[in-house]
Amino acid sequence: MIQVNQVSKSFLTRKALSDCRVTFEQGKITGVIGENGSGKTTLLKIISGLLKPTKGTVLIDGEHVTRRICQRVAFLHDQDYFYWYFTIGELIRYYDAIYDDFNKEKAETLLLFMNLRDGQKINYLSKGNLTRLKMVVTLARDVPYIILDEPFLGLDPMVRKSMIQSMLRYIDLSKQTLIMSTHEISEVDLILDDVILMKKGRVIAHESIENIREYEQKDVVSWMEDMY
Amino acid sequence: MTREFSRHKPIYKQIMEHICQDIVRGVYVCGNKLPSVRELAIEVGVNANTIQRVYQELERDEIVVSKRGQGTFITEDEERINVLKEEMKKEIVQRFITDMMKMGFTYDEMLTTIKEEAKNGDSSESSL
Numbered sequence: 001m002i003q004v005n006q007v008s009k010s011f012l013t014r015k016a017l018s019d020c021r022v023t024f025e026q027g028k029i030t031g032v033i034g035e036n037g038s039g040k041t042t043l044l045k046i047i048s049g050l051l052k053p054t055k056g057t058v059l060i061d062g063e064h065v066t067r068r069i070c071q072r073v074a075f076l077h078d079q080d081y082f083y084w085y086f087t088i089g090e091l092i093r094y095y096d097a098i099y100d101d102f103n104k105e106k107a108e109t110l111l112l113f114m115n116l117r118d119g120q121k122i123n124y125l126s127k128g129n130l131t132r133l134k135m136v137v138t139l140a141r142d143v144p145y146i147i148l149d150e151p152f153l154g155l156d157p158m159v160r161k162s163m164i165q166s167m168l169r170y171i172d173l174s175k176q177t178l179i180m181s182t183h184e185i186s187e188v189d190l191i192l193d194d195v196i197l198m199k200k201g202r203v204i205a206h207e208s209i210e211n212i213r214e215y216e217q218k219d220v221v222s223w224m225e226d227m228y
Numbered sequence: 229m230t231r232e233f234s235r236h237k238p239i240y241k242q243i244m245e246h247i248c249q250d251i252v253r254g255v256y257v258c259g260n261k262l263p264s265v266r267e268l269a270i271e272v273g274v275n276a277n278t279i280q281r282v283y284q285e286l287e288r289d290e291i292v293v294s295k296r297g298q299g300t301f302i303t304e305d306e307e308r309i310n311v312l313k314e315e316m317k318k319e320i321v322q323r324f325i326t327d328m329m330k331m332g333f334t335y336d337e338m339l340t341t342i343k344e345e346a347k348n349g350d351s352s353e354s355s356l
Contacts, residue, residue, distance in 0.1 A: 029275055168270050173277060190239060191275045210238045210278075219235030 001026055002047060002145070002177075007056035009042055009201075016042040017201045020056070027173045029191055032181040033224060034198035040181040041078070043198070044149050047179070048075040060145065071101070076138040078150040080130065082122050088133060089118035095137050106170065107140035113166060128159040135163055139170045146171060148180035152187060160187055167191060189220045197227055239274055240281045247286065251302060252313050262292060262300045 002024040009017040017039045024030055024047075032040045045051040047058055049069040058065040060072065082091060088111065096102045111118070114132040125133065131151070138146060152160050168191060171178055182188055185195075189209060197205040205227050212223045233242050250256050262268070265283065269276040283300050286292040290308055294300045303309065328338050 028277065164273070165270070168273065168275070173275070186235075189235065190233065190273055193275060193277055210240060210281075213236060214238045214241075217236050221235075 001061060002179075003059045004043070004047065005057045005059070007043075007046060007053045007058060009039075009046060009051065010054050015201055017046070017053070020201075020203050022196055022203045022206055024177065024179055025194075026177055027175075028193040029167075029171075029173070029178045029180075030194040030196060031185065031188060031192045032179065032196045032198065033183075033185055033220075035228075038198040039201040040198055041149055042201075043203075044075070044147050044179065044181055048073050048147055050075065072143055073145040073147060074138045074141045074143045076134050076146075076148045076151060078153050082130075082133075084123040086122050087118065088116055088120050088122065091122065091133070091137065092118075092140075095140070099141055101142045102137075103140050103142050106142075107136060110136040110140055110166065110170060113169070114162060128155055131155055131159065132162065135166055139166060144176055146176060146178045148178070150181055150183070152182055152184045160184065164188060164191060185220050185224070192220075195220060195224075197224060199228060240278050240285065243272060243274070243278070243282045244285055247282070248291065248312060248316060251291070251309060252316055256302050258302055258306055258309060259304050260302045261298075262302065264299060 004020055004022045004024075007017055007020045008015070020039070020043060032043065034040055042051065046053050047060075047065065049065045049067045060069055063069070083094075086094065092104065092107050092111075095107070096104050114129075114136055116129060116133060116136065120129075122130070122133070135148075135151065138148070151163055155163070164187070167178065180188070192209050194206065194208050195212075196203055197207075207223075209220055212218055212220060216223060218226070233239055247256075247262070256262070262283070263271065265276050265279045268282075269279045272279070283292060283294060287294055287300075290305070291303055291312060292300050293303055325335075325338070
């Protein structure tokens with residue numbers, strides 16, 4: 001379980017998060033949604049230990065989050081962060097060397113699933129394949145928490161589909177928890193359990209998607225528009 | 229079961245309906261094994277928790293039984309399946325009647341139309 005307690009974050013004079021309180025339950029897929037600049041990425045980075053909150057605390061399974069939490073959290077950024085001169089095979093070996101929990105066999109299976117080959121140079125990969133590769137190294141880690149920041153940004157429908165399929169196939173919700181921020185809600189609403197809605201640095205709602213459909217008889221997109 | 233889902237109704241209920249329809253149509257018969265939660269989740273393209281809930285609700289309705297370590301099976305109780313058929317039939321007919329009544333049709337008019345349609349619709353019913 002991840003507990004975010006009264007977390008605020010400022011960058012110099014700009015307030016990115018104010019008094020965020022939210023709990024992410026074990027074994028669920030949660031979508032973090034909201035307009036650009038609403039604080040989604042900042043919240044995810046704080047949970048992953050990549051940013052420090054100005055105020056408040058984050059606990060993962062009772063432990064205070066520091067940079068060392070990356071041993072239990074796999075984080076996929078929306079930016080590029082690989083050594084461009086690596087081949088895919090070299091990247092896999094590199095990840096295998098730095099993460100104890102890296103499952104090389106799972107990585108090989110995922111590469112096949114994503115139609116990627118060992119010898120391809122990272123520098124020459126298309127945007128779609130680069131994102132697929134990021135997904136491979138993220139999902140190949142046997143970690144309890146997986147956090148994806150805008151995994152679908154700028155991808156065509158085919159790639160988005162393979163990304164979603166890979167989540168269904170290779171994330172084991174009896175042992176793992178997934179949190180992702182996205183603008184493509186209508187693309188992923190079928191695989192989400194919960195949604196967290198952010199606006200101007202605050203968490204303004206946390207709902208089960210099936211409850212939105214059942215009790216409000218709305219789809220998630222119109223629910224979000226009504227809440228805003 | 230790759231179908232479009234309505235986004236205004238709970239997904240678990242829609243999947244339950246699909247499975248019940250498959251039972252009524254005879255795709256599944258008493259004692260048949262259903263796909264595992266994971267298999268069905270991948271096939272349908274939804275989260276495993278949703279499928280888990282589908283099986284739980286169907287088990288509560290005594291339509292399926294889960295056997296520890298073996299999977300989920302359609303009940304052996306044929307009587308329960310007959311009741312399910314009746315329930316589904318009634319539900320559709322009641323919805324039809326409500327809609328027709330809203331538009332001011334009488335029972336007699338409904339029956340006449342059904343009989344007429346039955347006469348010239350024999351060929352189209354099998355294409356469902």
